[in-house]
Amino acid sequence: MLEAHDLAAGFDGRTLFDGVTFALESGRIMGLCGASGAGKTTLGRVIAGLHRPSAGVVRIDGQQPASGKAQPVQYLHQSPLAAMNPRWKIRCILAEAGQPEAGLLTAFGVDAEWMGRFPHELSGGQLQRISILRALTANPRYLIADEITAPLDPVSQARIWHLLGQIARSKQIGILAISHDRALLDRICCQGRFELGQRGLIRHEAAGPVGVIDPDPAGRSARSAGRTAVRC
Amino acid sequence: MNGRVGALLAALLAAMLIVAIALAPAGLGETGIRADFAARNLAPQSGHLFGTDQMGRDMLARSLHGLALSLEIGLIAAGLSVAIAILMATLSGLGRGTDRIAGFVTDAMLAMPHLMLLILISFALGGGTAAVVIAVAISHWPRLARILRAELLQVAAAPYIETSRALGRSRVFIIRHHILPHLLPQALVGFLLMFPHAILHEAGLTFLGFGLEPSRPAIGVMLTEAMRHISAGRWWLALFPGAMLLALVLAFETLGSALRRLITPREAQC
Amino acid sequence: MLTIRDLSVGFRRYRGLFRHEETSRLSGLNLTLDAGEVLAVIGGSGAGKSLLAHAILGLLPPNAVLRGKLAFRGQALNPVYPPALRGRKIALIPQQVSHLDPLARTGAQMSWAARRSGSAADTTARLAALGLPPQVAQLFPDQLSGGMARRVLLAMAEAGAPDLLIADEPTAGLDPENRDAVLRMLGEHARRGAGILLITHDLKSVLPIADRVAILDEGRMRGIEFPRNFTGRGAELTSSYARDLWRALPENGFLTDA
Numbered sequence: 150m151l152e153a154h155d156l157a158a159g160f161d162g163r164t165l166f167d168g169v170t171f172a173l174e175s176g177r178i179m180g181l182c183g184a185s186g187a188g189k190t191t192l193g194r195v196i197a198g199l200h201r202p203s204a205g206v207v208r209i210d211g212q213q214p215a216s217g218k219a220q221p222v223q224y225l226h227q228s229p230l231a232a233m234n235p236r237w238k239i240r241c242i243l244a245e246a247g248q249p250e251a252g253l254l255t256a257f258g259v260d261a262e263w264m265g266r267f268p269h270e271l272s273g274g275q276l277q278r279i280s281i282l283r284a285l286t287a288n289p290r291y292l293i294a295d296e297i298t299a300p301l302d303p304v305s306q307a308r309i310w311h312l313l314g315q316i317a318r319s320k321q322i323g324i325l326a327i328s329h330d331r332a333l334l335d336r337i338c339c340q341g342r343f344e345l346g347q348r349g350l351i352r353h354e355a356a357g358p359v360g361v362i363d364p365d366p367a368g369r370s371a372r373s374a375g376r377t378a379v380r381c
Numbered sequence: 382m383n384g385r386v387g388a389l390l391a392a393l394l395a396a397m398l399i400v401a402i403a404l405a406p407a408g409l410g411e412t413g414i415r416a417d418f419a420a421r422n423l424a425p426q427s428g429h430l431f432g433t434d435q436m437g438r439d440m441l442a443r444s445l446h447g448l449a450l451s452l453e454i455g456l457i458a459a460g461l462s463v464a465i466a467i468l469m470a471t472l473s474g475l476g477r478g479t480d481r482i483a484g485f486v487t488d489a490m491l492a493m494p495h496l497m498l499l500i501l502i503s504f505a506l507g508g509g510t511a512a513v514v515i516a517v518a519i520s521h522w523p524r525l526a527r528i529l530r531a532e533l534l535q536v537a538a539a540p541y542i543e544t545s546r547a548l549g550r551s552r553v554f555i556i557r558h559h560i561l562p563h564l565l566p567q568a569l570v571g572f573l574l575m576f577p578h579a580i581l582h583e584a585g586l587t588f589l590g591f592g593l594e595p596s597r598p599a600i601g602v603m604l605t606e607a608m609r610h611i612s613a614g615r616w617w618l619a620l621f622p623g624a625m626l627l628a629l630v631l632a633f634e635t636l637g638s639a640l641r642r643l644i645t646p647r648e649a650q651c
Numbered sequence: 652m653l654t655i656r657d658l659s660v661g662f663r664r665y666r667g668l669f670r671h672e673e674t675s676r677l678s679g680l681n682l683t684l685d686a687g688e689v690l691a692v693i694g695g696s697g698a699g700k701s702l703l704a705h706a707i708l709g710l711l712p713p714n715a716v717l718r719g720k721l722a723f724r725g726q727a728l729n730p731v732y733p734p735a736l737r738g739r740k741i742a743l744i745p746q747q748v749s750h751l752d753p754l755a756r757t758g759a760q761m762s763w764a765a766r767r768s769g770s771a772a773d774t775t776a777r778l779a780a781l782g783l784p785p786q787v788a789q790l791f792p793d794q795l796s797g798g799m800a801r802r803v804l805l806a807m808a809e810a811g812a813p814d815l816l817i818a819d820e821p822t823a824g825l826d827p828e829n830r831d832a833v834l835r836m837l838g839e840h841a842r843r844g845a846g847i848l849l850i851t852h853d854l855k856s857v858l859p860i861a862d863r864v865a866i867l868d869e870g871r872m873r874g875i876e877f878p879r880n881f882t883g884r885g886a887e888l889t890s891s892y893a894r895d896l897w898r899a900l901p902e903n904g905f906l907t908d909a
Contacts, residue, residue, distance in 0.1 A: 184826045185796065185797045185798065185824060185825060185826045185829065186796055186797065197547065198547070199543060199547065217549070217551070218549045219547070219548055219549030220547045220548075220549070223547060223548075224544075224547060226540055226544070228540075231539070231540040231541070232540045232541050232543075232544045233541050233544075234539075234541045234559055236562060236563070245545060245548055245550065246548045271697075272695070272696065272697030272698075272869070273695055273696025273697045274695060274696070274697070275697075283548070287547075287548050287549065299823075299852075300695065300696040300823070300852050301695045301696060301852065302693075302694060302695030302698070302852060302868070302896060302899075303854060303896045303897075303899035303900045304895050304896055304899040304907060305695055306899065306901075307899040307901075307905050307906060307907045308907040310905075311905075311907055329824075329825075329826060329827070330901065331827075332900070332901040332902040333901040335901070336901040336902075336905050337901075385665065385669055386669055389669075
């Protein structure tokens with residue numbers, strides 16, 4: 150269980166939000182939306198231990214994460230290119246987190262040929278998959294997915310979220326999904342969609358299709374069609 | 382031919398010239414240093430391509446000795462200067478307080494006129510080789526320190542450094558694998574481009590009489606002596622050492638620019 | 652107004668230390684854009700959308716290789732880019748807010764843009780037209796919110812009443828209200844007779860204002876569709892790739908092709 154208690158944060162004395170309290174269970178996906186500048190990214194970074202909150206605490210299973218080792222909460226950057234050393238090839242970038250599981254490499258559709266390329270030589274979708282794979286190799290308990298599919302085309306976006314849904318379930322990893330796209334959050338977040346305001350989080354009801362995906366209204370089974378579904 | 386081949390050829394040519402000059406004194410021995418009064422004041426001719434001076438010393442050999450000496454002094458001075466620049470940049474990277482101190486010192490150094498600083502330091506230390514080296518080293522680092530500081534702060538703020546830390550990598554790992562590989566090429570190019578400045582300032586300082594002892598075959602000494610003979614029509618005494626110095630400086634500029642072209646990602650693809 | 656025939660863009664880069672090789676980033680592109688039309692170009696990151704914009708503006712880097720024909724009102728844009736088109740007849744709304752001068756007030760930057768393009772600089776009226784209060788003219792770019800900054804960039808690009816307006820991801824990072832406001836303004840500009848090339852990754856947001864939607868994927872044109880056909884399960888869409896994209900949207904099937 151990831152617990153955020155009464156968090157407040159901001160920059161240079163200006164408070165972006167305060168009184169943010171929530172709990173995220175492992176294996177589940179929680180959605181976070183909010184207006185531009187509301188502090189969604191800052192909240193994500195506070196939870197991942199990358200930004201000091203001005204008040205409040207974050208606990209993982211009742212403990213505050215220690216620094217100096219691989220963090221139990223990994224932050225996925227909205228631009229994977231920025232989160233990779235431009236002088237390194239993909240092989241080294243992945244190795245920085247350790248040796249990725251062979252099963253994960255296959256699941257993520259990582260081509261062996263990518264290993265010898267530089268980050269700018271992959272497409273946005275490919276690069277984001279490498280970024281997720283690297284974070285998973287550090288064996289996190291939780292992931293912060295900050296607009297990770299915003300610049301991608303809808304097919305790449307759906308692929309990544311189907312994959313993350315499966316992994317969240319099989320590895321019991323909790324995910325905080327940050328996005329502007331309310332329809333996307335309703336689709337992927339079984340723990341609900343929350344809006345960040347100045348006074349904490351407000352829970353919203355989904356407006357469109359939710360959680361469980363039936364990929365084919367005509368009734369064909371998801372699996373037989375080679376498709377995966379996010380189930381909670 | 383593409384840009385990189387051109388850059389590499391230029392660099393090779395420049396490097397060959399520099400190596401040849403550095404090795405010349407070993408091959409020349411005493412030629413150009415010992416006087417030969419039978420061959421005084423000869424104009425350029427076969428046997429003495431650059432002519433001879435009032436003591437009958439061959440000017441080609443003498444210029445090569447001078448350039449080798451300049452190289453030696455330039456190497457030590459530029460090396461020291463780069464070391465100071467790296468130290469100051471690292472200081473800037475440590476924290477806000479140290480950054481402020483390093484920034485103040487750098488600005489103060491930049492605010493003083495170059496040549497005046499050189500003359501003052503060299504004069505205060507009593508002249509001679511050591512004084513010139515120290516004066517050049519102390520007066521040349523601020524520009525490079527500024528560049529390195531900017532690079533360091535930029536790379537240290539990059540999201541991939543933060544990611545590396547979150548993946549459990551230590552401070553030492555990050556400095557060794559992310560930051561240094563980014564800074565060292567910049568420092569190397571800075572070193573090569575500082576070299577010609579160091580050599581020119583050494584010659585200038587010596588020419589003005591605040592540098593090397595008149596007994597040494599330095600280019601600056603040669604140029605001072607040549608001043609007295611130009612009115613007598615012995616133009617070769619000033620022209621050839623000066624032109625050789627210019628060639629050496631250009632060789633270093635070429636080498637530095639070519640190297641920068643090869644390692645800077647933006648230009649590297651052209 | 653804008654005609655693109657068989658456009659290909661590649662980059663020469665080094666393989667190893669010295670060997671040159673050309674990597675293709677756009678190939679075989681055909682497009683036309685008429686006055687008063689909004690043509691949306693949709694594609695994910697890496698599809699080559701921004702490259703297309705830069706090719707039309709003649710802003711490709713020196714190691715780029717451009718083939719094919721680009722023409723604006725019958726005037727060829729390549730191989731030599733005609734002067735006095737860019738910024739006057741053809742304008743760009745840049746992707747990043749960092750394209751504003753951080754040291755100058757918004758109002759000053761807007762009147763500079765107007766003067767550069769030779770039109771009258773009535774900053775207050777322009778701000779009002781964009782739904783911004785006149786005080787915005789006194790602010791510096793870092794004091795603007797994302798939505799405000801985007802409107803200011805739009806106002807600067809529109810200042811000289813360009814015939815062709817290229818908007819590169821004008822809505823990235825905006826919340827839905829601001830996004831729709833910016834798109835509405837682009838639509839109004841088209842109704843005044845300009846051609847708009849709207850480059851974005853966000854398919855559904857452009858459907859209300861676009862006249863046609865061109866779909867770009869990995870440097871290739873995968874189909875040009877009419878927005879009204881993006882409905883239901885996308886049965887009327889002519890290209891299968893467009894159908895895949897439509898059905899992969901979270902509010903539709905959220906499907907990935909197998």
